[in-house]
Amino acid sequence: MADGCCCPPTAGNEVCESSVQIAPSRVAALCPHCGRRGKPVEGQTVKAFLAESLRQVRRVEYLFCKTQTCPVVYFSADHVQSFTIAQMRERVFQKEPEADEVFVCYCFRHTVGDIRSATADARVKIVDDINTGIKVEQCACDLRNPQGSCCLGNVNTLIRQLSNAV
Numbered sequence: 391m392a393d394g395c396c397c398p399p400t401a402g403n404e405v406c407e408s409s410v411q412i413a414p415s416r417v418a419a420l421c422p423h424c425g426r427r428g429k430p431v432e433g434q435t436v437k438a439f440l441a442e443s444l445r446q447v448r449r450v451e452y453l454f455c456k457t458q459t460c461p462v463v464y465f466s467a468d469h470v471q472s473f474t475i476a477q478m479r480e481r482v483f484q485k486e487p488e489a490d491e492v493f494v495c496y497c498f499r500h501t502v503g504d505i506r507s508a509t510a511d512a513r514v515k516i517v518d519d520i521n522t523g524i525k526v527e528q529c530a531c532d533l534r535n536p537q538g539s540c541c542l543g544n545v546n547t548l549i550r551q552l553s554n555a556v
């Protein structure tokens with residue numbers, strides 16, 4: 391969805407994460423709750439979103455579940471752990487894509503409601519604002535966005551859906 395983003399890898403704890411080299415197998419990449427394929431995320435993304443002790447975050451591969459009806463946000467590739475929406479510090483766009491107060495762009499603070507209520511011109515300005523922020527490397531998608539990557543695909547999809555719904 392948001393693949394192909396040009397966000398530079400931000401300085402998180404690359405030293406910490408470089409030891410993670412466990413490639414998820416096909417089965418392990420599937421969410422243990424909904425069975426849909428997860429998207430690999432950095433350990434620092436899980437750490438940034440968890441509202442609980444980070445002592446439980448291990449040096450294993452974690453994946454993000456984007457299924458709207460599934461309560462699991464992150465699960466470990468070894469299927470030992472899964473973290474649900476109730477364990478997150480912030481609400482997750484993919485789980486509540488209709489909720490006005492939920493962010494779709496977490497780095498530059500654009501909510502679903504902001505975009506819904508914006509005029510066509512204002513929507514273009516929001517996308518421009520995000521693109522400008524990315525260009526000058528002000529985004530921190532791995533730490534701010536629960537999917538661990540750029541929001542632009544989600545923003546563009548949302549704008550398209552809203553335009554079609556009119």
Ligand SMILES: [Zn+2]
Pocket residue numbers: 421422423424425426455456457460461462
């Ligand atoms: Zn799931």
